Amino acid sequence: TARRTLERQARAHERLAALGTMAGGLLHEVRSPLASIMMHLDLLRASVIDRAGGEVLDQALGSAERLSRFLVDFQIVAGLRPLRRDWVDFGDVVEAVLDGADIPEAIRVRRSYDGPFVVHADRDLLEHAVRNLMLNAIEAIGPMQGTITIGIERSDGDVVLTVSDTGVGVRVEQFDRVFDPMFTTKPTGTGLGLTIVTRVVVAHGGSIDVGNAPTGGAIFTIRWPQGEQQ
Numbered sequence: 001t002a003r004r005t006l007e008r009q010a011r012a013h014e015r016l017a018a019l020g021t022m023a024g025g026l027l028h029e030v031r032s033p034l035a036s037i038m039m040h041l042d043l044l045r046a047s048v049i050d051r052a053g054g055e056v057l058d059q060a061l062g063s064a065e066r067l068s069r070f071l072v073d074f075q076i077v078a079g080l081r082p083l084r085r086d087w088v089d090f091g092d093v094v095e096a097v098l099d100g101a102d103i104p105e106a107i108r109v110r111r112s113y114d115g116p117f118v119v120h121a122d123r124d125l126l127e128h129a130v131r132n133l134m135l136n137a138i139e140a141i142g143p144m145q146g147t148i149t150i151g152i153e154r155s156d157g158d159v160v161l162t163v164s165d166t167g168v169g170v171r172v173e174q175f176d177r178v179f180d181p182m183f184t185t186k187p188t189g190t191g192l193g194l195t196i197v198t199r200v201v202v203a204h205g206g207s208i209d210v211g212n213a214p215t216g217g218a219i220f221t222i223r224w225p226q227g228e229q230q
Contacts, residue, residue: 027071034071038064070192083122083203090152090159090224091115093123097130106145107138113152117159119224121204129200132193133163133220140167140218158206159226164219169212178210197222 041061048054091113098109119126137148146166153160170178178194197220201208206224213219 030067031071034064034067038068083125085120085122087118088121088123088126089115090117090119090126090161093126094130094150094152094161097127097134101131101134101138103134103138104143106143107141108145108147110147110149111151112149115152117152117154119159119204119226121224122200125200125203129197129222130161130163132197136193136220137163137165137167137218140165142167146217154226155223157226159224161222161224162219164213164217166215166217169216170210170218175210 038061041057041064044057045054048057092115094111094113103109134148141148148166149162149164151160151162151164198208201222201224204224206222208220208222211219211221
């Protein structure tokens with residue numbers, strides 16, 4: 001129901017605020033040492049002369065870079081990244097994400113929109129949110145054949161984005177937890193993907209909800225305020 005959705009969103013906002021406080025402290029403590037580690041690892045490259053040593057150095061740098069990207073995600077979750085708004089076509093953002101996405105051959109992407117759908121938003125954060133929704137859909141389908149459908153439309157002055165997949169869907173008892181920080185059903189998941197989507201949407205004054213299609217698979221719906229006309 002609408003009331004249940006509002007209650008779920010309120011609880012999610014409270015959890016985001018609590019995680020944001022913790023994330024801010026973590027970023028402060030980790031960012032500077034990590035930058036120093038990456039700099040010194042890079043300086044070591046000139047001293048490594050054998051192939052095996054170079055491979056070990058590459059692995060260390062790769063791990064440090066993954067941690068650095070994880071901290072960028074945490075920065076978004078913490079709300080420490082200020083919004084840099086501009087007029088953005090939602091359809092262009094989706095196309096940019098699809099162009100750079102590593103989509104398995106077994107998965108077909110179906111588009112359902114005919115723009116433009118211009119919103120006043122931070123394009124980088126918007127791309128980050130759409131990319132995480134795409135990755136979530138790809139992981140939900142897994143190695144099987146499937147379809148991801150992306151739709152954009154206008155409704156009551158908002159721009160509405162829907163991303164649906166033909167995976168197993170979301171269990172009803174998980175509806176209240178799927179946007180929680182650190183909640184994941186995947187063995188290697190961080191639990192930050194949908195949390196980041198929620199943080200980006202909320203920062204722009206929008207809302208996000210999840211449901212299941214009658215034919216199976218999850219549907220994520222984002223209502224994005226269009227803002228004042230350009």
